[in-house]
Amino acid sequence: MTDTRTETSLQAGLKKSTFQLFLATGAWVGSTALMSFGPSAIWGFDVAVTFLAIAVNLTVGSFMLYSFFKHLKNMDELQRQTHLEAMALTLGITMVLTVIYGALPQAKVLASTQPANVLFVIGISYILSVIALWLWRTSE
Amino acid sequence: MKNRLKALRADRDWTQAELADRLHVTRQTINAIEKGKYDPSLPLVFKIAALFGLPIEEIFSPDTD
Numbered sequence: 001m002t003d004t005r006t007e008t009s010l011q012a013g014l015k016k017s018t019f020q021l022f023l024a025t026g027a028w029v030g031s032t033a034l035m036s037f038g039p040s041a042i043w044g045f046d047v048a049v050t051f052l053a054i055a056v057n058l059t060v061g062s063f064m065l066y067s068f069f070k071h072l073k074n075m076d077e078l079q080r081q082t083h084l085e086a087m088a089l090t091l092g093i094t095m096v097l098t099v100i101y102g103a104l105p106q107a108k109v110l111a112s113t114q115p116a117n118v119l120f121v122i123g124i125s126y127i128l129s130v131i132a133l134w135l136w137r138t139s140e
Numbered sequence: 141m142k143n144r145l146k147a148l149r150a151d152r153d154w155t156q157a158e159l160a161d162r163l164h165v166t167r168q169t170i171n172a173i174e175k176g177k178y179d180p181s182l183p184l185v186f187k188i189a190a191l192f193g194l195p196i197e198e199i200f201s202p203d204t205d
Contacts, residue, residue, distance in 0.1 A: 010164060077181050078169040137177045138168040 010076060017071040024060070024067040031057040078137065086129035093125040094118065143200045146174045148192050163187050 034042075035053040043049040072080055098118055104110040149159050149170075156174075160167040163184065172178035180188070189196045 010166070076166040076169055077184060078166065078172055078178055081178065137172045140171065 010074075013074040014071075014076075017067070017074040021064070021067045021071045024064040027060045028057070028064045031060045079134075082130060082133045082137065085133055086126055089129040089133075090122055090125040093129075094121050097121050141179045141200055141202060142176065143173060145170070145188070145199065148194075148199065149174075162191055 031053070035050075035057045038053050039045045039050050072083060075083065098121070101113055101117065101121075105112055145159075149156070154162075156170045157167045160170045163170070164187075165184065169178065169180075173180050185196055185200060189199060192199060
């Protein structure tokens with residue numbers, strides 16, 4: 001038990017890691033856009049440049065992951081528990097909904113599926129899970 | 141897990157925020173523990189016991205059901 005942080009420093013640490021995560025996520029979104037639209041809009045499908053853009057995206061993505069872990073470690077233990085449970089819920093929800101979504105073209109309900117739509121399911125499930133779990137645990 | 145945190149805190153006239161400050165956690169964590177909606181980690185349990193100067197089993201007890 002070497003944790004000597006006060007609540008003020010706890011909040012300061014969280015604020016700092018939130019800002020780092022914000023920057024890392026912004027950089028990742030930017031590098032993803034470059035990787036996706038760069039080949040057609042900027043460098044005319046040059047494969048070498050595309051591989052470079054992929055390498056940049058992987059590097060920035062790794063930094064985003066590192067920033068997220070750092071952010072998680074800076075949290076108070078109830079906040080951390082809430083986020084970990086939200087991640088577990090998100091994994092389950094995404095798995096179930098992705099299987100259903102994948103079956104829709106076969107059932108002729110949809111013409112095709114877009115893998116990127118799974119990201120929306122992940123994002124929405126995670127946000128709603130965090131809010132619901134936090135409200136349930138902290139309601140007065 | 142049941143606990144006597146609220147009673148012990150009241151004995152000392154501490155608010156949830158004051159107790160949270162002494163334990164280096166958020167006020168919401170104290171509230172969730174007192175309401176039995178969150179079981180604290182072992183390090184936090186030791187901190188609570190040390191703060192109140194009581195053995196852990198005099199503060200926390202397992203649910204019987």
